Amino acid sequence: MEMIGYAASALGLVLLFMLSKLILLLYQPQNKLNLPPSPPAWPLIGHLHLLGTLPHQSLAKIACKYGPLVFLRLGTVPTVVVSNEALAREFLKTYDQIFASRPRMLAGKILLYNYKDVAWSQYGPYWRDIRKICLLELFTPARMEASKHIRIEEAYSMVKSIRNNCEGSKVVDVHSQIYGLTRSIIARMVLNRNYFASNSKEALEFKEIVNEYFQLIGVINLGDFIPYVGLLDIQGYKRRMMTARKRMDSIMDKIVQEHQEKKTGVSTDASLDFVDVLLSLRNNKDYQHLSMDSIKAVVVDMLAAGTDTSALTIEWALSEILVNPWVQEKAQQELDHVVGRERKVEEADLPQLKYLQSIVKETFRLHPAGPFLVPHESTQAVQVTGYDIPAKTRLLVNAWAIGRDPSKWERALEFSPDRFLNSNIDVRGHDFELIPFGSGRRACPGLSLGLTSVQLGLAVLLQSFEWSLPSAHEKLDMSEVFGLTLPKVVPLHAMATPRLPHHLY
The missing domain is CATH 1.20.5 (Single alpha-helices involved in coiled-coils or other helix-helix interfaces)
Structure with missing residues (x-):
């Protein structure tokens, strides 16, 4: 004693x-130091108490009071929050290289093999190698063309499933259907195997661990902000992450082994899945940083980023369409004019579907998949617009607030795709009022795949079905849950009425 x-x-x-x-x-x-404006802080936790349950909304309100550039101390972490287009341009373009690194957070260390993925790796030679692989080997036009049959097959597999489920005026679980689509596309492109379409023990375990990864990558872990609290693991996240990583590692080892043992036969280079490509590059002297852990981390990155963000964007788009029925009517008129009702919409039709593209842009504006993008971190001290920003300062770009800035957007809170019909604003990182994929060096390398998947998924849903709420008097819940992404609180369920000839289903 x-x-x-x-x-x-x-x-x-x-x-x-x-x-x-x-x-x-x-x-x-x-x-x-001449730091940006800052609210009063509390001892020990700094400004953590100001974040609330919806930090993107809380920080947007703080910006209304203190200005579009705010300095916070989140625990021990100096942080600047940017909430307008002009400042986003300064940080992500003018000072892009200085803010090109990533903060070291527990999820990146444990779940992503010590920051070996694309999204969370530190700025430097390793990141340059991995990004080059993504741009020159994985997300190339040739590989996008070679894999388009996968996206089409999975899109119409979803349509067939919805058609079977909507008979007898049944309500469709739209959320599950959309997430099934994006996960199946990514699984086939990355692994050449659709783990999400099977109910085998192996497939169920795979789905379960991927869901756990989604949750853990997006949690607010106090240990990332107050290191001494992290040692105690009072939220239990470290234990969960260690368990999840062990399970994922076992699955990844089996996947890699299967790819190493399989015979590729006469497959062309463009038809190989992503794991095949990554394994083939391990002995390439141009990619000397590519290790087995790197391959696993990149695959996990693809599974996480490539499924969740695309699916929730389609779900938000269809939700807004249900709230604004005239948008559906206009989109279907365009589809009937460009495609007709005697054939299925294809990827080749997407460039001609200008109104559909506008719907997607408007959805990105009001419902960016990542409200703060992925956090950046400064590699050195710098002055921005007259303010001192210390080295190792975390940068949060509030894309949610920028998309709702009333000084930039007329009727900023209204869902109005028409605003983009005669506009040159794009989502590829050059127009800082709309940057759902980020901008500069750390922009999402899978932008083309993500954008194509969203546009195709929405196009087939709108061409194939007339959508309505289960009850004419029902009000759709449009509230959101905060995490690394912004899903709906209440998953979407709706009525689907077929609008094409029977043989097209």
């Missing part, structure tokens, strides 16, 4: 020492 008392006393002294050091760190004089 005496030993336990000594141990408790020692632990108390250690915690007291840590807290005192933390207070000194948080509140050391900043007289020499």
Whole structure:
């Protein structure tokens, strides 16, 4: 008992020492720095208490009071939040290289093989290698062309499933159908095997662990902001991450082994799946940083980023269409004019579907998949618009707030695709009022695949069915849940009425 008392006393002294050091760190004089405006902070936690359950909305309100550039201290982490187009351009274009790194967060360390993926790797030679592989080997026009049959097959497999499920005026689980589509596309392109279409024990385990990864990558882990709290793992996230990583690693090892053992036969280079391509590059002297952990991390990246973001964008688009029925009518008129009702819409039709493209842009504006994009971090101290930004400062670009900025957008809170019909604004990172895929060096390398998947998925849903709410008096819940992405609180369910000849289903 005496030993336990000594141990408790020692632990108390250690915690007291840590807290005192933390207070000194948080509140050391900043007289020499001209920091951006900042709300009052609390001891130890800084401004963490201001985030609330929907941080993108909370920080948008703070920007209304303190301006579009705000300095926060989230625990021990100095952070700047950008909430308008002009400042987004400054940070992501003018000072792109300085803010091209990523913060070291627990999810990246554990779940993504010590930051070996594309999204969370630190700026430097390793990241340049991995990004080059994505741009020159994986997301090329030739590979997009070679894989378009996968996207078409999965899109019409979804249509057939909805057609079978909507008979007898049944309500369709639209959420599950859309997520099934995007996950199947990515699984086939990356792994050459649709784990999400099977109910085998192996497939169910795969789906379960992918869902766990989605959740854990998006959680707010206090240990990322207050390191000493992280040592205690009071939220239990570290334990969950370690368990999930072990399970995922076992699955990844089996997948890699299967790819190493299989015979590719006469397959062309463009027809190989992503794992095949990555394995073939391991001995390429141009990609000397590519390790087996790198391959696993990139595959996990594709599964996570490539399915969730595309699916929730389609779901939000269809939700907005149900709230604004005139949008559906106009989109279907365009589809009937460009495609007709005697054949199925194809990827080749997408460039001609200008109104459909406008719907997707308007959805990205109001419902960006990543409300803060992926966080950036400065590699050195810099002055931006007259303010001092210290090295190792985290940058949050509030894409959600930028898309709703009333000084930029007329009727900013209305869903109005028409605003883009005579506009040159694009989503590819050059127009900073609409940057759902980010911009600059750290823009999403899978932009073309993501955009094509969203446009195709929405096109086949609108061409194939007339959509309506289960009840004429029902009001659709449009609230959102915060995470790395912004899904709907209440998954979408709706009525689908076939509008094409029977043989097209």
